[in-house]
Amino acid sequence: MGKIVSFTNKKGGVGKTTTVINMAAYCADFGKKVLLIDLDSQGNATTGLGFSKSALKKSVYSVLIEDEKASQNILPTQVPLLDIMPANVDLTGAEVDIVYKRNREQILKNALAEIKDTYDYIFIDCPPSLGLLTVNAWVASDSVIIPLQSEYYAMEGVSQLMNTISLVKQHLNPRLLIEGVVITMYDGRAVVSRQIAAEIKKFFKNKLYEIIIPRNVRLSEAPSHGKPILYYDPKCVGARAYKALTEEFLSKQ
Secondary structure: OOOOEOOOOOOOOOHHHHHHHHHHHHHHHHOEEEEEEEOOOOOOHHOOOOOOOOHOOOHHHHHHHHOOHHHHHHOOOOOOOEEEEOOOOOHHHHHHHHHOOOOOHHHHHHHHOOHHHHEEEEEEEOOOOHHHHHHHHHHHHHEEEEEEOOOOOOOHHHHHHHHHHHHHHOOOOOOOEEEEEEOEEEOOOOOHHHHHHHHHHHHHHHEEOOOEEEOOHOOOOOOOOOOOOOOOOOOOOHHHHHHHHHHHHOOOO
16 A cells, blocks of 8 residues: 655745655655656646646646546656646646635545555645645655755744644644655854754754755756756766755655
8 A cells, every 4th residue: 555745835935846756756766666746836846747737738737626547647757657746737726726625634545545555655745735635645655754954944843834734633634744854955164054954953952854855056957958967967966966965754654
């Protein structure tokens, strides 16, 4: 049975999509069958794997709002064993459209029941907000991974995020767990990065992954080429970090 993991943070620009793309790609490279669901209306996971949002007819929007089957809206990617349920331009309005649906928090969970057993892992790239799309992801998920940037405002909003996860666990999905927290965009030369990393470790304790993702130009370049770092520059420091992070993730399963 496939494990569903949401990658979430209410702040944008923290390396969330970079993390989900590259962990999905490395999981597939390690022989796991993976589905990446792009639930962020910006569609960065979709374009980051080489798809054009404007050209896509298949999308997660069709599943959430138009009641199409999940299996009809999945595309293979350039990475063997990695599929995607992409986002297209329609997803921009989904947060409003979903309000009027019955059992609106359960839509994604119900849709994934059909395909869950065909994958080892289903990774969901959540929007940088705590709206209904994110709640749908958490209700469908077994666990949550939180990427946190090692910068001054990293911990701002974390309490609200944790409280909201707690409410979803209490009322909608009692099995939801914090899978782990990953520090991203780390600059070991900056004193503030080291200080923030220490604060994050103090707060999350054993939930914090040992592997830290450094700031790396090649990581930020890869999405504009529509490739995970595994295909863009597998020998760079960012690629080595994401490979090691994925190994750490898999070792805890």
